[in-house]
Amino acid sequence: MPTLKEKLAEQIPALREEVKDLVKQHGDKEVDKITVAQIFGGLRGVKSLVCDTSSVPPERGLLIRGIPVIELADKLPEEIFYLLLTGELPDEESLKLLMQDLKKRRKVPDYVWKVLKAMPKDSHPMCMLNTAILVMEKESVFKKQYDKGLKKEDYWIYTLEDALNLVARVPIIAAGIYRMKYNKGPRIPSDPKLDMGADFAKMLGIKDPKGEFVKLMRLYLVLHSDHESGNVSAATVQTVASALSDLYYALSAGLNGLAGPLHGLANQECLKFVLDLKKHFKGVPTDEQLREFAWDWLNSGKVIPGYGHAVLRITDPRFDAFLKFGQTYCANDQIFQIVEKIFNVVPKVLMEQGKAKDPWPNVDAGSGALLWHYGMKEFDYYTVLFAVSRTLGVTAQTVIARAIGMPIVRPKSVTTQWIKEKVSQQS
Numbered sequence: 001m002p003t004l005k006e007k008l009a010e011q012i013p014a015l016r017e018e019v020k021d022l023v024k025q026h027g028d029k030e031v032d033k034i035t036v037a038q039i040f041g042g043l044r045g046v047k048s049l050v051c052d053t054s055s056v057p058p059e060r061g062l063l064i065r066g067i068p069v070i071e072l073a074d075k076l077p078e079e080i081f082y083l084l085l086t087g088e089l090p091d092e093e094s095l096k097l098l099m100q101d102l103k104k105r106r107k108v109p110d111y112v113w114k115v116l117k118a119m120p121k122d123s124h125p126m127c128m129l130n131t132a133i134l135v136m137e138k139e140s141v142f143k144k145q146y147d148k149g150l151k152k153e154d155y156w157i158y159t160l161e162d163a164l165n166l167v168a169r170v171p172i173i174a175a176g177i178y179r180m181k182y183n184k185g186p187r188i189p190s191d192p193k194l195d196m197g198a199d200f201a202k203m204l205g206i207k208d209p210k211g212e213f214v215k216l217m218r219l220y221l222v223l224h225s226d227h228e229s230g231n232v233s234a235a236t237v238q239t240v241a242s243a244l245s246d247l248y249y250a251l252s253a254g255l256n257g258l259a260g261p262l263h264g265l266a267n268q269e270c271l272k273f274v275l276d277l278k279k280h281f282k283g284v285p286t287d288e289q290l291r292e293f294a295w296d297w298l299n300s301g302k303v304i305p306g307y308g309h310a311v312l313r314i315t316d317p318r319f320d321a322f323l324k325f326g327q328t329y330c331a332n333d334q335i336f337q338i339v340e341k342i343f344n345v346v347p348k349v350l351m352e353q354g355k356a357k358d359p360w361p362n363v364d365a366g367s368g369a370l371l372w373h374y375g376m377k378e379f380d381y382y383t384v385l386f387a388v389s390r391t392l393g394v395t396a397q398t399v400i401a402r403a404i405g406m407p408i409v410r411p412k413s414v415t416t417q418w419i420k421e422k423v424s425q426q427s
């Protein structure tokens, strides 16, 4: 049975040829064009990146290697990592080999904890995580091999080493940050008997008598793992890595983007919104109360967190998966009930307002309520969970990009004056 690395080594030559042929035979064909509105509109919808690990059709939501994410909801994060990289779900033996490999890599250098302890007590946990990843840069296998001299065809091999080390270590660092930042007591060591999700849940130290929090962590790590490569965090990772900066630099940079309120930080904002509602109405509001509250919120110039998406035009299937989890395990929890209520009321309000192109909930709309239910109440930590999961996708994307020899990213910028002249020539 081949290891993950052997499997990729089998696949990559054909993949490389496929790309080479495509460019050779069709390199001058047009696949998209760009308007002035798109240039000034965050390049929304411009087809200019390649990502084979996952795709997000606006009317279907996340497909990981063509499989709807909802069909993958009961898989282990390790299975998803294998799928992202190879395009196939692992059989039992391949999964075992990957899990054994990752377990051997579950070691965090001591200096990481020293750096984290030296940080200001009020540092955001995302800043702590991204600092920890960056400070480990000297561990990069790719960097060491590159400095010795490395053939371009072999870049992916050492990038895979870095990816595996990061996938194994980031959950330990993230859990350590949780324990340290919120005074939860000493770090809980990684348990080599456990899969990634169960180990992560155990290291966080959340009480879990029924084993439901473990299920939630596995689901969380699967659902946030990848979302094609045009989003801020993935695009940043790809841009930084394209300069042949190693994955420690690239991942840390990308996760800094995830820490923005319009991106991954939205999950902490969502729960704040839900808690504000509960406090304001001393419980679950009625539909009418919620409608009014949402209008006041919008009229004060704020966005409704967890709603809208730059690509999706449906309820995010990842939200559906969290909703189903909540309906199964915490249907009686008022916080979860408010999430359901928002889902019933807010899309109509956003449609009436007529601004958001997508009035439906995204992945962040419901996850915080579930974490809160299990006692993880430190909501500024929630984006860290997103980051642990997204590490799977963006590191896999980088291995593939290196495998097909993607060059340094360098689009062309133009001045506003240039655009004015260009359009005046057309009119």
Ligand code: CMX
Binding pocket: 044, 231, 261, 262, 263, 264, 266, 298, 302, 303, 304, 305, 306, 307, 308, 309, 310, 311, 355, 356, 357, 358, 362, 363, 364
């Ligand atoms: N509440 C209120 N207004 C919203 C809105 C929302 N949830 N979503 C979009 N709008 C507004 C925009 O602010 C914009 O207003 P202006 O024209 O005044 O600037 C208008 O609707 C059009 O925006 P859009 O084209 O529909 O959305 P964008 O592609 O520009 O932005 C997103 C997408 C996610 C940033 C936006 O919907 C938003 O801010 N949502 C709330 C924050 C959130 O949930 N982010 C998490 C995204 C998930 C992820 O990280 O992957």
